[in-house]
Amino acid sequence: DAKTTQPNSMESNEEEPVHLPCNHSTISGTDYIHWYRQLPSQGPEYVIHGLTSNVNNRMASLAIAEDRKSSTLILHRATLRDAAVYYCILRDGQTGANNLFFGTGTRLTVIP
Amino acid sequence: EPEVTQTPSHQVTQMGQEVILRCVPISNHLYFYWYRQILGQKVEFLVSFYNNEISEKSEIFDDQFSVERPDGSNFTLKIRSTKLEDSAMYFCASSAWDGRVSNEKLFFGSGTQLSVL
Numbered sequence: 001d002a003k004t005t006q007p008n009s010m011e012s013n014e015e016e017p018v019h020l021p022c023n024h025s026t027i028s029g030t031d032y033i034h035w036y037r038q039l040p041s042q043g044p045e046y047v048i049h050g051l052t053s054n055v056n057n058r059m060a061s062l063a064i065a066e067d068r069k070s071s072t073l074i075l076h077r078a079t080l081r082d083a084a085v086y087y088c089i090l091r092d093g094q095t096g097a098n099n100l101f102f103g104t105g106t107r108l109t110v111i112p
Numbered sequence: 113e114p115e116v117t118q119t120p121s122h123q124v125t126q127m128g129q130e131v132i133l134r135c136v137p138i139s140n141h142l143y144f145y146w147y148r149q150i151l152g153q154k155v156e157f158l159v160s161f162y163n164n165e166i167s168e169k170s171e172i173f174d175d176q177f178s179v180e181r182p183d184g185s186n187f188t189l190k191i192r193s194t195k196l197e198d199s200a201m202y203f204c205a206s207s208a209w210d211g212r213v214s215n216e217k218l219f220f221g222s223g224t225q226l227s228v229l
Contacts (some may be wrong), residue, residue, distance in 0.1 A: 001221065043116075043203045043220030044147075044155060051213070087155075091216070098143060098216060099168055099207040102155040 003090045004052045005032070007023060008108045010076045019074040020087030027068050034071045035062065035091055037084040044087065045101070082110065083110045114138045118204050124227045125194055133189045133224045135204030143167070145205040145218065146179065146186045155164035155203065161187065194228045201225050 005024040012018040026032070035047040048062045049056055050071075055062040061074040075082055087105040091098065117136045122210075125131050137144050146158040160167040163178050178190045191198055197204040201223040 032187075032213070034216070038155070043205070043223050044218075045220065046217040049213075050218060093213075098207055098218070099145065099157055099160050101157055102147075102220060104154050 003050060004090060004103055006086075006088055006103065006106045009022050010082065010105070010110060011109045012075075013092065013111050014080060015077050018075040018078045018082070018108065019086075020086050021070065022072070022097060023070045024088070024090055025069045028092065031090040033062065033064060033068075033071050034087075034089040034091055034095075036087045036089065036100070037058070037082075037085045038039075038087070039081075050093075056091070078108075078110045080110050083108055102107070116204055116206055116219050118202075118223060118224050122221070122225045122227070126159035127196055127228055128193050131191050131194055132224065133191075133202050133204075134227070135187045135189075135221060136185050137187055137204065137206030138208075138219055139185070141206035141208050143207040143209045144179075144181070145207070147191045147203040147205065148172070148200040148218075149203065149223075150200045151208070156212065158189075158216075191226075194226075198229050199226055199228045 032051050033051040036044040037047050038044045048060050050062045063072045085105040085107050087102050089100050119134045144161045147155050149155045157170050157175045159169040176192050180188050203216040203218045203220050203223045207218045
């Protein structure tokens with residue numbers, strides 16, 4: 001699976017929007033962009049995923065650059081519960097098993 | 113929302129002993145996975161399982177590890193002879209993956225913390 005690059009850590013004030021960047025310059029045409037997060041002492045949790053178009057769900061929005069070499073996870077209003085490690089993961093849509101390979105992610109701190 | 117359940121939440125064992133970690137995936141899911149996370153490190157893929165056989169495994173998943181779906185609901189990870197370096201949080205996950213984008217997501221359990229003494 002192609003590699004992603006994320007900042008090690010970010011901070012945000014509570015109730016403000018958060019933009020978490022991810023670079024994936026070697027992405028292939030069949031790679032899906034997945035975001036998961038891991039709250040303290042919990043298993044990873046699905047956030048959102050997309051291929052080419054921007055995506056919205058109740059948790060977040062995913063903005064994908066036109067050349068697909070980068071993407072941004074947007075939390076519209078950060079809450080204390082959003083403090084977690086956020087993982088940007090590429091998954092090849094052509095493979096069968098839907099395995100995910102985690103990197104080190106971005107640790108988001110939310111300041112009250 | 114349905115969830116993946118794992119038991120026990122904590123397991124302590126002596127080096128060289130066998131351990132079995134248990135998971136109940138979400139009932140209509142077809143793919144099952146084990147991951148582990150050593151304290152302070154990243155989440156590592158161990159194995160995926162589909163249609164009663166291993167679909168893919170990592171280099172970590174050596175002959176000491178095995179997986180089984182003994183009945184219609186449980187999915188287990190067995191470590192035959194535990195080593196100190198097997199101490200980690202082990203996460204089970206399941207997916208309704210059927211080739212469709214809408215079913216891509218993995219659902220993870222809360223994990224079993226394995227401590228090998």
